[in-house]
Amino acid sequence: MSDRPSSTSIPRGVWVLGFVSLLMDVSSEMIHSLLPLFMVTVLGTSALAVGLIEGLAESTALIARVFSGVLSDYLGRRKALAVFGYGLGALTKPLFAIATSTGMVLTARLLDRVGKGVRGAPRDALIADIAPEAARGAAFGLRQSLDTVGAFLGPLLAVVLMLLWSDDFRAVFWVAVIPGLLAVALLVFGVREPPPRDGHQPVNPIRRENLKRLGHAYWWVVIIGAVFTLARFSEAFLVLRAEQGGIPIALVPLVMVAMNVIYAGAAYPFGRLSDSMSHVKLLTLGLLVLIAADLVLAINDHWYVVLAGVALWGVHMGITQGLLARMVADTAPADLRGTAYGFFNLMSGIAMLVASVLAGLLWDRLGASFTFYAGAVFCMLALLGLLWRPADQS
Numbered sequence: 001m002s003d004r005p006s007s008t009s010i011p012r013g014v015w016v017l018g019f020v021s022l023l024m025d026v027s028s029e030m031i032h033s034l035l036p037l038f039m040v041t042v043l044g045t046s047a048l049a050v051g052l053i054e055g056l057a058e059s060t061a062l063i064a065r066v067f068s069g070v071l072s073d074y075l076g077r078r079k080a081l082a083v084f085g086y087g088l089g090a091l092t093k094p095l096f097a098i099a100t101s102t103g104m105v106l107t108a109r110l111l112d113r114v115g116k117g118v119r120g121a122p123r124d125a126l127i128a129d130i131a132p133e134a135a136r137g138a139a140f141g142l143r144q145s146l147d148t149v150g151a152f153l154g155p156l157l158a159v160v161l162m163l164l165w166s167d168d169f170r171a172v173f174w175v176a177v178i179p180g181l182l183a184v185a186l187l188v189f190g191v192r193e194p195p196p197r198d199g200h201q202p203v204n205p206i207r208r209e210n211l212k213r214l215g216h217a218y219w220w221v222v223i224i225g226a227v228f229t230l231a232r233f234s235e236a237f238l239v240l241r242a243e244q245g246g247i248p249i250a251l252v253p254l255v256m257v258a259m260n261v262i263y264a265g266a267a268y269p270f271g272r273l274s275d276s277m278s279h280v281k282l283l284t285l286g287l288l289v290l291i292a293a294d295l296v297l298a299i300n301d302h303w304y305v306v307l308a309g310v311a312l313w314g315v316h317m318g319i320t321q322g323l324l325a326r327m328v329a330d331t332a333p334a335d336l337r338g339t340a341y342g343f344f345n346l347m348s349g350i351a352m353l354v355a356s357v358l359a360g361l362l363w364d365r366l367g368a369s370f371t372f373y374a375g376a377v378f379c380m381l382a383l384l385g386l387l388w389r390p391a392d393q394s
Helices: 012-032 035-041 047-075 079-098 102-130 133-164 169-190 216-232 236-244 253-273 279-299 303-331 334-365 368-387
Strands: none
Touching: 012 079, 012 102, 012 133, 012 169, 035 047, 035 102, 047 079, 047 102, 047 334, 079 102, 079 169, 102 133, 102 303, 102 334, 133 169, 133 253, 133 303, 216 279, 216 303, 216 334, 216 368, 236 253, 236 303, 236 334, 236 368, 253 303, 279 303, 279 368, 303 334, 334 368
16 A cells, blocks of 8 residues: 555555554553552552542643644654654553552653653644545544554453463563554554655744634634533543442453444544535534433443443544544644644643543532533533534534
Protein backbone atom coordinates (compact mmCIF):
# COMPACT_ATOMS: atom_id res chain seq x y z
CA MET A 1 0.00 0.00 0.00
CA SER A 2 1.28 3.43 -0.86
CA ASP A 3 1.06 6.34 1.55
CA ARG A 4 -1.83 7.89 -0.41
CA PRO A 5 -3.18 5.22 -2.79
CA SER A 6 -6.48 6.82 -3.82
CA SER A 7 -9.12 9.26 -2.72
CA THR A 8 -11.18 6.63 -0.87
CA SER A 9 -8.73 3.99 0.41
CA ILE A 10 -6.89 4.17 3.71
CA PRO A 11 -3.15 4.92 3.32
CA ARG A 12 -0.51 2.58 4.71
CA GLY A 13 0.68 5.22 7.17
CA VAL A 14 -2.73 5.29 8.87
CA TRP A 15 -2.69 1.51 9.28
CA VAL A 16 0.79 1.71 10.81
CA LEU A 17 -0.27 4.48 13.20
CA GLY A 18 -3.23 2.31 14.21
CA PHE A 19 -0.97 -0.62 15.08
CA VAL A 20 1.39 1.74 16.91
CA SER A 21 -1.57 2.80 19.07
CA LEU A 22 -2.57 -0.85 19.55
CA LEU A 23 0.87 -1.89 20.78
CA MET A 24 1.24 1.07 23.12
CA ASP A 25 -2.24 0.50 24.56
CA VAL A 26 -1.39 -3.17 25.20
CA SER A 27 1.74 -2.02 27.04
CA SER A 28 -0.01 0.71 29.04
CA GLU A 29 -3.13 -1.26 29.96
CA MET A 30 -1.12 -4.25 31.16
CA ILE A 31 0.24 -1.88 33.80
CA HIS A 32 -2.69 0.44 34.42
CA SER A 33 -5.16 -2.41 34.96
CA LEU A 34 -2.96 -3.70 37.80
CA LEU A 35 -1.38 -0.50 39.14
CA PRO A 36 -4.01 0.42 41.79
CA LEU A 37 -3.82 -3.09 43.25
CA PHE A 38 0.00 -3.01 43.10
CA MET A 39 0.11 0.31 44.95
CA VAL A 40 -2.32 -0.76 47.66
CA THR A 41 -1.20 -4.36 48.23
CA VAL A 42 2.55 -4.19 47.52
CA LEU A 43 3.51 -0.59 48.34
CA GLY A 44 0.91 -0.02 51.05
CA THR A 45 -0.47 3.12 49.38
CA SER A 46 -3.76 4.59 50.59
CA ALA A 47 -6.79 4.89 48.32
CA LEU A 48 -6.58 8.68 48.67
CA ALA A 49 -2.99 8.65 47.38
CA VAL A 50 -4.06 6.49 44.44
CA GLY A 51 -6.73 9.04 43.55
CA LEU A 52 -4.33 11.97 43.84
CA ILE A 53 -1.74 10.28 41.63
CA GLU A 54 -4.32 9.55 38.94
CA GLY A 55 -5.67 13.09 39.09
CA LEU A 56 -2.21 14.64 38.78
CA ALA A 57 -1.32 12.28 35.94
CA GLU A 58 -4.41 13.10 33.86
CA SER A 59 -4.02 16.85 34.46
CA THR A 60 -0.42 16.64 33.23
CA ALA A 61 -1.55 14.91 30.05
CA LEU A 62 -4.12 17.64 29.39
CA ILE A 63 -1.55 20.41 29.60
CA ALA A 64 0.95 18.55 27.41
CA ARG A 65 -1.65 18.01 24.67
CA VAL A 66 -2.10 21.71 24.02
CA PHE A 67 1.60 22.53 23.87
CA SER A 68 2.49 19.59 21.64
CA GLY A 69 -0.25 20.41 19.16
CA VAL A 70 0.85 24.04 18.96
CA LEU A 71 4.51 23.02 18.58
CA SER A 72 3.72 20.61 15.74
CA ASP A 73 2.00 23.42 13.85
CA TYR A 74 4.88 25.80 14.54
CA LEU A 75 7.44 23.33 13.19
CA GLY A 76 5.24 22.05 10.38
CA ARG A 77 6.29 18.51 11.40
CA ARG A 78 4.30 15.91 13.36
CA LYS A 79 6.24 12.66 13.40
CA ALA A 80 9.20 13.74 15.57
CA LEU A 81 6.88 14.86 18.37
CA ALA A 82 4.85 11.66 18.09
CA VAL A 83 8.05 9.59 18.31
CA PHE A 84 9.15 11.56 21.38
CA GLY A 85 5.76 11.02 23.05
CA TYR A 86 5.61 7.30 22.32
CA GLY A 87 9.28 6.91 23.24
CA LEU A 88 8.77 8.61 26.60
CA GLY A 89 5.79 6.38 27.28
CA ALA A 90 7.82 3.26 26.47
CA LEU A 91 10.75 4.33 28.63
CA THR A 92 8.55 4.79 31.70
CA LYS A 93 7.45 1.14 31.76
CA PRO A 94 10.58 -0.21 33.51
CA LEU A 95 10.09 2.41 36.26
CA PHE A 96 6.87 0.70 37.30
CA ALA A 97 8.63 -2.66 37.48
CA ILE A 98 11.40 -1.37 39.79
CA ALA A 99 9.23 1.01 41.85
CA THR A 100 9.71 0.61 45.59
CA SER A 101 7.77 3.67 46.76
CA THR A 102 4.71 5.72 45.94
CA GLY A 103 7.00 8.56 44.85
CA MET A 104 8.56 6.39 42.14
CA VAL A 105 5.12 5.39 40.89
CA LEU A 106 4.07 9.05 40.81
CA THR A 107 7.18 9.95 38.79
CA ALA A 108 6.54 7.12 36.34
CA ARG A 109 2.86 8.04 35.96
CA LEU A 110 3.62 11.72 35.35
CA LEU A 111 6.26 10.92 32.73
CA ASP A 112 3.95 8.38 31.10
CA ARG A 113 1.13 10.93 30.90
CA VAL A 114 3.47 13.60 29.53
CA GLY A 115 4.30 11.12 26.76
CA LYS A 116 0.61 10.47 26.11
CA GLY A 117 -0.14 14.18 26.04
CA VAL A 118 2.78 14.96 23.72
CA ARG A 119 1.91 12.32 21.14
CA GLY A 120 -1.89 12.68 20.96
CA ALA A 121 -2.44 15.90 19.00
CA PRO A 122 0.51 15.47 16.57
CA ARG A 123 -0.56 11.87 15.84
CA ASP A 124 -4.15 12.89 15.05
CA ALA A 125 -2.91 15.81 12.94
CA LEU A 126 -0.56 13.42 11.12
CA ILE A 127 -3.48 11.11 10.31
CA ALA A 128 -5.42 14.08 8.94
CA ASP A 129 -2.38 15.08 6.86
CA ILE A 130 -1.88 11.58 5.44
CA ALA A 131 -5.48 10.51 4.80
CA PRO A 132 -7.37 11.78 1.74
CA GLU A 133 -10.40 13.84 2.72
CA ALA A 134 -12.86 11.32 1.25
CA ALA A 135 -11.50 8.59 3.56
CA ARG A 136 -10.75 10.70 6.63
CA GLY A 137 -13.62 9.32 8.70
CA ALA A 138 -12.61 5.74 7.92
CA ALA A 139 -8.99 6.58 8.79
CA PHE A 140 -9.87 7.94 12.24
CA GLY A 141 -12.31 5.09 12.83
CA LEU A 142 -9.63 2.53 11.96
CA ARG A 143 -7.06 4.15 14.26
CA GLN A 144 -9.59 4.31 17.09
CA SER A 145 -10.64 0.70 16.51
CA LEU A 146 -7.06 -0.63 16.64
CA ASP A 147 -6.33 1.52 19.69
CA THR A 148 -9.34 0.00 21.45
CA VAL A 149 -8.25 -3.52 20.54
CA GLY A 150 -5.09 -2.80 22.51
CA ALA A 151 -7.20 -1.46 25.38
CA PHE A 152 -8.84 -4.86 25.90
CA LEU A 153 -5.90 -7.08 24.94
CA GLY A 154 -3.68 -5.44 27.58
CA PRO A 155 -5.87 -6.29 30.61
CA LEU A 156 -6.56 -9.78 29.26
CA LEU A 157 -2.85 -10.46 28.88
CA ALA A 158 -2.21 -9.07 32.36
CA VAL A 159 -4.85 -11.37 33.88
CA VAL A 160 -3.39 -14.42 32.13
CA LEU A 161 0.18 -13.63 33.23
CA MET A 162 -0.90 -12.92 36.81
CA LEU A 163 -2.57 -16.34 36.93
CA LEU A 164 0.49 -18.06 35.43
CA TRP A 165 3.01 -16.27 37.64
CA SER A 166 1.13 -16.29 40.94
CA ASP A 167 0.34 -12.56 41.09
CA ASP A 168 3.87 -11.39 40.30
CA PHE A 169 3.12 -7.74 39.47
CA ARG A 170 6.71 -6.81 38.65
CA ALA A 171 7.14 -9.64 36.14
CA VAL A 172 4.02 -8.51 34.28
CA PHE A 173 5.28 -4.91 34.28
CA TRP A 174 8.57 -6.06 32.70
CA VAL A 175 6.67 -7.88 29.95
CA ALA A 176 4.76 -4.65 29.26
CA VAL A 177 8.04 -3.03 28.19
CA ILE A 178 8.15 -5.18 25.02
CA PRO A 179 5.02 -3.95 23.17
CA GLY A 180 5.92 -0.36 24.16
CA LEU A 181 9.32 -0.59 22.47
CA LEU A 182 7.79 -2.32 19.43
CA ALA A 183 5.33 0.58 19.08
CA VAL A 184 8.17 3.11 18.95
CA ALA A 185 10.15 1.05 16.43
CA LEU A 186 7.09 0.64 14.20
CA LEU A 187 6.46 4.40 14.25
CA VAL A 188 10.10 5.27 13.47
CA PHE A 189 10.50 2.85 10.57
CA GLY A 190 6.93 2.39 9.34
CA VAL A 191 5.51 5.90 8.96
CA ARG A 192 6.61 8.39 6.30
CA GLU A 193 5.54 11.93 7.07
CA PRO A 194 4.31 14.09 4.18
CA PRO A 195 6.77 16.88 3.31
CA PRO A 196 6.09 20.34 4.78
CA ARG A 197 3.79 22.59 2.82
CA ASP A 198 5.58 24.78 0.29
CA GLY A 199 6.83 27.97 1.85
CA HIS A 200 6.09 26.91 5.42
CA GLN A 201 7.71 29.29 7.90
CA PRO A 202 7.67 28.79 11.69
CA VAL A 203 4.83 31.03 12.95
CA ASN A 204 3.29 31.10 16.42
CA PRO A 205 -0.06 29.28 15.92
CA ILE A 206 -1.64 30.86 19.01
CA ARG A 207 -1.22 34.42 17.81
CA ARG A 208 -4.52 36.28 17.72
CA GLU A 209 -4.73 36.41 13.92
CA ASN A 210 -4.12 32.66 13.69
CA LEU A 211 -6.63 31.73 16.38
CA LYS A 212 -9.24 33.77 14.51
CA ARG A 213 -8.85 31.28 11.67
CA LEU A 214 -10.30 28.62 13.96
CA GLY A 215 -13.82 29.66 13.11
CA HIS A 216 -17.27 29.13 14.59
CA ALA A 217 -17.61 25.66 13.07
CA TYR A 218 -14.45 24.46 14.87
CA TRP A 219 -15.43 25.92 18.26
CA TRP A 220 -18.88 24.40 17.88
CA VAL A 221 -17.21 20.97 17.52
CA VAL A 222 -15.11 21.69 20.63
CA ILE A 223 -18.19 22.63 22.67
CA ILE A 224 -20.19 19.64 21.44
CA GLY A 225 -17.26 17.34 22.23
CA ALA A 226 -17.04 18.74 25.78
CA VAL A 227 -20.79 18.34 26.38
CA PHE A 228 -20.58 14.76 25.04
CA THR A 229 -17.86 14.11 27.61
CA LEU A 230 -19.97 15.61 30.42
CA ALA A 231 -22.72 13.19 29.41
CA ARG A 232 -20.37 10.20 29.38
CA PHE A 233 -18.07 10.68 32.42
CA SER A 234 -15.48 8.07 33.40
CA GLU A 235 -15.93 4.39 32.52
CA ALA A 236 -14.86 3.64 36.10
CA PHE A 237 -18.53 4.05 37.04
CA LEU A 238 -19.42 1.18 34.70
CA VAL A 239 -17.10 -1.02 36.75
CA LEU A 240 -18.68 0.16 40.00
CA ARG A 241 -22.16 -0.54 38.64
CA ALA A 242 -21.09 -4.04 37.61
CA GLU A 243 -19.79 -4.71 41.12
CA GLN A 244 -23.13 -3.58 42.56
CA GLY A 245 -24.88 -6.07 40.33
CA GLY A 246 -23.19 -9.03 41.97
CA ILE A 247 -20.56 -9.83 39.36
CA PRO A 248 -17.62 -11.49 41.19
CA ILE A 249 -14.83 -9.02 41.87
CA ALA A 250 -12.30 -11.11 39.94
CA LEU A 251 -14.50 -10.89 36.85
CA VAL A 252 -15.52 -7.21 37.09
CA PRO A 253 -12.61 -6.01 34.85
CA LEU A 254 -14.05 -8.16 32.06
CA VAL A 255 -16.92 -5.65 31.86
CA MET A 256 -14.47 -3.11 30.45
CA VAL A 257 -13.07 -5.75 28.13
CA ALA A 258 -16.59 -6.34 26.79
CA MET A 259 -17.16 -2.61 26.32
CA ASN A 260 -13.89 -2.20 24.44
CA VAL A 261 -14.58 -5.21 22.21
CA ILE A 262 -17.84 -3.62 21.09
CA TYR A 263 -16.19 -0.21 20.80
CA ALA A 264 -13.43 -1.66 18.62
CA GLY A 265 -15.93 -3.45 16.40
CA ALA A 266 -18.11 -0.35 15.92
CA ALA A 267 -15.44 2.33 15.42
CA TYR A 268 -14.30 1.46 11.89
CA PRO A 269 -17.69 0.83 10.22
CA PHE A 270 -19.14 4.01 11.68
CA GLY A 271 -15.98 5.86 10.68
CA ARG A 272 -16.50 4.77 7.09
CA LEU A 273 -20.16 5.75 7.35
CA SER A 274 -19.13 9.27 8.38
CA ASP A 275 -17.47 9.71 4.97
CA SER A 276 -20.86 9.54 3.25
CA MET A 277 -23.45 10.47 5.91
CA SER A 278 -24.35 13.69 7.70
CA HIS A 279 -22.11 14.16 10.72
CA VAL A 280 -24.89 15.79 12.73
CA LYS A 281 -27.19 12.81 12.10
CA LEU A 282 -24.47 10.42 13.26
CA LEU A 283 -23.82 12.50 16.39
CA THR A 284 -27.54 12.47 17.10
CA LEU A 285 -27.60 8.70 16.74
CA GLY A 286 -24.64 8.43 19.12
CA LEU A 287 -26.40 10.58 21.71
CA LEU A 288 -29.60 8.54 21.47
CA VAL A 289 -27.61 5.34 22.03
CA LEU A 290 -25.89 6.93 25.06
CA ILE A 291 -29.26 8.01 26.49
CA ALA A 292 -30.45 4.41 26.13
CA ALA A 293 -27.28 3.18 27.87
CA ASP A 294 -27.73 5.63 30.76
CA LEU A 295 -31.38 4.67 31.25
CA VAL A 296 -30.62 0.94 31.17
CA LEU A 297 -27.82 1.36 33.71
CA ALA A 298 -29.99 3.57 35.93
CA ILE A 299 -33.05 1.32 36.01
CA ASN A 300 -31.48 -1.94 37.24
CA ASP A 301 -28.15 -3.28 38.49
CA HIS A 302 -28.65 -6.95 37.62
CA TRP A 303 -25.59 -8.27 35.81
CA TYR A 304 -27.30 -8.91 32.47
CA VAL A 305 -28.89 -5.43 32.53
CA VAL A 306 -25.50 -3.89 33.30
CA LEU A 307 -23.92 -5.80 30.42
CA ALA A 308 -26.65 -4.50 28.07
CA GLY A 309 -25.95 -0.94 29.22
CA VAL A 310 -22.21 -1.43 28.81
CA ALA A 311 -22.75 -2.81 25.29
CA LEU A 312 -24.77 0.28 24.33
CA TRP A 313 -22.03 2.45 25.85
CA GLY A 314 -19.48 0.76 23.59
CA VAL A 315 -21.65 1.34 20.51
CA HIS A 316 -21.94 5.03 21.41
CA MET A 317 -18.16 5.32 21.69
CA GLY A 318 -17.71 3.64 18.32
CA ILE A 319 -20.15 6.05 16.67
CA THR A 320 -18.84 9.30 18.13
CA GLN A 321 -15.14 9.26 19.00
CA GLY A 322 -13.64 8.85 15.54
CA LEU A 323 -16.35 11.10 14.11
CA LEU A 324 -15.47 13.98 16.45
CA ALA A 325 -11.78 13.60 15.55
CA ARG A 326 -12.67 13.77 11.87
CA MET A 327 -14.84 16.86 12.44
CA VAL A 328 -11.91 18.66 14.09
CA ALA A 329 -9.79 17.93 11.00
CA ASP A 330 -12.56 19.12 8.68
CA THR A 331 -13.15 22.43 10.47
CA ALA A 332 -9.53 23.48 11.23
CA PRO A 333 -7.02 24.89 8.71
CA ALA A 334 -4.39 22.31 7.74
CA ASP A 335 -1.55 24.32 9.29
CA LEU A 336 -3.41 24.64 12.62
CA ARG A 337 -4.60 21.05 13.03
CA GLY A 338 -2.17 20.27 15.84
CA THR A 339 -3.33 23.33 17.77
CA ALA A 340 -6.94 22.44 17.03
CA TYR A 341 -6.57 18.93 18.43
CA GLY A 342 -4.72 20.32 21.44
CA PHE A 343 -7.57 22.67 22.41
CA PHE A 344 -10.20 20.03 21.63
CA ASN A 345 -8.47 17.46 23.85
CA LEU A 346 -7.95 20.01 26.61
CA MET A 347 -11.61 21.02 26.75
CA SER A 348 -12.79 17.41 26.59
CA GLY A 349 -10.32 16.44 29.32
CA ILE A 350 -11.49 19.23 31.63
CA ALA A 351 -15.08 18.17 30.96
CA MET A 352 -14.15 14.58 31.88
CA LEU A 353 -12.71 15.71 35.22
CA VAL A 354 -15.80 17.80 36.00
CA ALA A 355 -18.18 15.03 34.90
CA SER A 356 -16.41 12.37 36.95
CA VAL A 357 -16.39 14.53 40.11
CA LEU A 358 -20.09 15.30 39.64
CA ALA A 359 -20.85 11.63 38.95
CA GLY A 360 -19.01 10.63 42.12
CA LEU A 361 -20.89 13.20 44.24
CA LEU A 362 -24.24 12.03 42.90
CA TRP A 363 -23.24 8.41 43.44
CA ASP A 364 -22.32 9.04 47.10
CA ARG A 365 -25.19 11.39 47.96
CA LEU A 366 -28.14 10.10 45.93
CA GLY A 367 -27.16 6.69 44.59
CA ALA A 368 -25.89 5.14 41.39
CA SER A 369 -29.14 5.60 39.45
CA PHE A 370 -28.97 9.38 39.76
CA THR A 371 -25.48 9.38 38.25
CA PHE A 372 -26.76 7.77 35.06
CA TYR A 373 -29.94 9.87 34.98
CA ALA A 374 -27.71 12.97 35.14
CA GLY A 375 -25.75 11.60 32.17
CA ALA A 376 -28.99 11.34 30.21
CA VAL A 377 -29.81 14.97 31.06
CA PHE A 378 -26.44 16.13 29.69
CA CYS A 379 -27.21 14.13 26.53
CA MET A 380 -30.36 16.21 26.15
CA LEU A 381 -28.27 19.38 26.41
CA ALA A 382 -25.95 18.07 23.71
CA LEU A 383 -28.95 17.37 21.48
CA LEU A 384 -30.00 21.01 21.87
CA GLY A 385 -26.46 22.02 20.87
CA LEU A 386 -26.81 19.98 17.68
CA LEU A 387 -29.92 21.96 16.80
CA TRP A 388 -28.00 25.26 17.16
CA ARG A 389 -25.17 24.29 14.86
CA PRO A 390 -23.33 26.71 12.56
CA ALA A 391 -24.66 26.96 9.03
CA ASP A 392 -21.58 25.21 7.56
CA GLN A 393 -22.06 22.07 9.68
CA SER A 394 -24.08 19.27 8.07
